[in-house]
Amino acid sequence: MTGFRRIESGGRVDRTLPLAFTYNGKALNGFAGDSLASALLANGQITIGRSFKYHRPRGFLSAGLEEPNGLFTLGSGAMTVPNAIGTVTELREALAARSQNAWPSPDFDVMAVNSWASPLFTAGFYYKTFMGPLQKSWMFYEPFIRRAAGLGRATEEKGNQRYDQRNTFCDILVIGSGPAGLAAGVVAAQAGARVIIAEQDFEAGGSLLCMNIGALETWRADCVARIAKCSNARLVTRATVQGLYDGKQAVMSIVDPATGNVRLEVIRFAAVINAVGAFERPLVFPNNDRPGVMLAGALRTYLNRFAIAPKQRAVIVTNNDSAYQAAFDLAEANVAVTIAEHRSSSSGELLAKAAQLGIAIFPNSGVADVLGHPAITAVRLGGRHAVTIECDALGVSGGWNPVVHLTSHGGIKPNYEPRIASFVPGGFAEGHFGAGSVLGHFGTLATIRDGVKAAQQALTYLDLNDGEEIEFPAIRADRAYGIQAAWTPVEGAESGKAFVDFQNDVTLKDVKQAHQEGYSNVEHLKRYTTLGMGTDQGKTSNVNALAIMAGLRGIDVANAGTTTFRPPFSPMTIGAIAGRSIGKHFRPTRRSPLHDWNEKNGATFIEAGPWLRAWYFAWAGSSPETAYIKEMELVRRGVGIADVSTLGKIDVQGPDAAEFLNRVYVNGFAKLPIGKARYGVMLNDDGVVLDDGTTSRISETQFYMTTTTAQAGEVMSWLEYLLQCHWRDLDVHVASLTDEWGGMAVSGKKSREALQLAFPDADVSNETLSYMGVKDVSFGGTTVRLMRLSFSGELAYEVHCPANYVQSLWEHIMRAAEPLGIKPYGLEALASLRIEKGHVAGLELDHRNTLDDLGLGKMAAKEKPYIGKELRFREAYQAPDRWSLVGLELLEPEKKLRGGSILFAASDEIKGHGRGYITSVTWSTELQKFIALGLYQGGLKHEGEEIVAAFPLKNEQARLKIVSPHFVDREGARLHA
Amino acid sequence: MKITCPHCGDRDWSEFRYGGDASKARPRHGTGDAKAWHDYYFLFDNPKGMHTEYWQHVLGCRQWFVVKRNTATNEMIGGGE
Incomplete structure (x- = not known):
């Protein structure tokens, strides 16, 4: 009968420190110093799981990290950790372990019938069954296979584990604390180098721990004590180096013994000694x-x-x-x-x-x-x-088998060494060294010698003190x-x-x-x-x-040859990789300088890229569907104010600033008068639209550029690239003001009145500040930039100023224009107003469309060169059936239009990718119907035609008419009023 | 991995953005036909070994610079402007 027994004395377990734990709910006892595996064996648990495909009974194959069978689920509920390796799980008080892949228990498993059905599960089973003509059978088999096969299952509850990450630095990273690693660590530490010695086990010593030789234990303890004495050295147990990366960087995961939580350290080292041993x-x-x-x-x-x-x-x-x-x-x-x-x-x-x-x-x-x-x-x-x-x-x-995983992470393939009938590292990158059995050198004294030598080599490489020899253990010569x-x-x-x-x-x-x-x-x-x-x-x-x-x-x-070795070396919880970058810390949140005001005054926010933007305001309604319509009406009939601080803002200065902009934009900027703004579009080199925005000329040599919110960073980088890498003869400097300045749109028939009330000393009449006029006024000790621009199609202004003053400026305008009924409006109304006006925005500027696709071809200058001009005229970009911008009106008033709907000609079968799609959709307060912008094959050549919008996800279809994308005020009378 | 910015010195790679092949000559502004621009914009070698390329210290001083990088090992030489 199979069986193991705990010997009454000896070993490294502490019999004075018993630990109680559970296994499949059963109360068992082990000792401090046990692994989960050793504690189970001591309790007579030989069969600890069932195999993956055949559900055959399995026990522990190993006593280390390489264990293929002994995987357990630890903890319960939100704190469940699946696939924990029992052989390296340190036993702790109250540890709750469950076997995996066995139901109802490892000793009696109903799925063991797979053993008899095994011809089904031979090599290529997945391919043969689920590929080719029988593809659909995957749908049928998948739930069954997922339940029957598979290892442990992750919890779906949100855990409250905390995963930390930190950066550390050292001169020499020693991976492994077996005889080679300890020797290297002592030599490097005593030479004064900053050393980290990483040991995946909960005790230092590697192979020394599994020998029963007094002299070696003395030597081991002495090495550990010597390293502990050096403040420049750190011996970390429970620490697995998971990957070696280019540029002398390693990632190490460290398990907290009390909780099992994992911390990640990114180590920048100057040299590394691989003393990782062999399996x-x-x-x-x-x-x-x-x-x-x-x-x-x-x-x-x-x-x-x-x-x-x-x-x-x-x-x-x-x-x-x-x-x-x-x-x-x-x-x-x-x-x-x-x-x-x-x-x-x-x-x-x-x-x-x-x-x-x-x-x-x-x-x-x-x-x-x-x-x-x-x-x-x-x-x-x-x-x-x-x-x-x-x-x-x-x-x-x-x-x-030498552990060639880490040495292979840099792309160096291992070599076969017939002397040991296995693979050894195929070489080392600069500053990387190896010692001990990873090199195929077996025998304790040989590995210690290796460790000393590797440390000395690393110290020499780093121009540090020579390492001194250390005392060797008094043991018989290696066999x-x-x-x-x-x-x-x-x-x-x-x-x-x-x-x-x-x-x-x-x-x-x-x-x-x-x-x-x-x-x-x-x-x-x-x-x-x-x-x-x-x-x-x-x-x-x-x-x-x-x-x-x-x-x-x-x-x-x-x-x-071998297959490719990739990090992580050993399984690691995803949480450790994510670290604290979860939830709201997944990425930085950008807030406008008006964020606090918006928050206090009833704004509901929406994420727009990294920005949190005011979506709609409580005064207009409690849901976006109703609120934005009231906010639109406010702008069309009176005056509203909206936060536009997220726009990219770039200061362009220098004697050649006008020439620079003239090259970047498709339309002319060289002759833009001082005190005027101009709408401009820029292309990539390939002739596709990069971004649009309005740029104002402040002086002969200074321009104030705005970009879309989404492309602000990209445009800034692009301008810097052109100036620094290619047009170094141009005397121009660019500086981002996106965070330094903020702004607001004051829009609607009564917007001029509002500005007059707010700035009684400034002349904002139509004569001095006509459409596209720009004027800096001094107000409250700062510069306020008034720009008569309109995104909504109404008489409107943008008012910009340094970010620190934006909120007080906003409050000032709100107070001054209160008699006019001014109220804030949000992003939803802002975007809807521009759809009515037919302005393209991010949804249309999707880096696939050309100027002509967007109906902007006429803007481009005929004579002057501009970026993207040559490739813009490629044959395919001039094809008459390209998907291009159209306006769309819903013909069936009882229905609703949805963004993303696929467009079909009336006679088409509703199938496939159609002839285009809806990019932006809104309810039009002007027309009292749903309208949309979209891209349609052939574009406005089909103006007046009736087509069909299909939304297959909801099985909806609606009839539409193709119209001009300019739904309101096509002549621009309101803009110039 | 660290990258050497000519202005700031060694910094973590995550502060930088890649800016493409720097071995190709950009046609002078206002010159070159569609073929020249096509070849410049779309045709690249994909060498294993040293590659001359643009990088920008985008989360730092915003300097653009040219380095030679070994595409097999990520070893970098240069950081000249």
């Missing part, structure tokens, strides 16, 4: 996934670190020397051990020690089958010795590491499922099938079989898989 890899043989089958190194870790041993008997199967150490340690803990050795022999020293400990060795043998259900009860060997051995656990070692690659099962193996990827349930047969079907490139193999795609990203499976594929293709493993 042991399994062997591929039938039923190698039975609970109780573990990596040999994991058995050793559970024994030495957590004081957990197989109850009576263990079998070790190996193709290399490292597993003997596990066998020896187990034997010394009174476990009866048998070794199945793939090789014909191993070193005399190992054989002698084995004999001394009473360990039987079967050379030229491997595992033919694993017996027992759900967990292991016996192992049947194949190869030369076909014997069956009862056991509590099977320790497997296929060799060690040589011998291995003979073994990728496939031994002769005589049963036909049962031999797993390559445990987490994704990919078997040897699947890899063979992928090869037969032509998916033999490693990247294709991955996508076709899902091998290496789980949360473990194939840490225990990738090398076996690509070596098997290389064998099937008859090529060297070196030539098969």
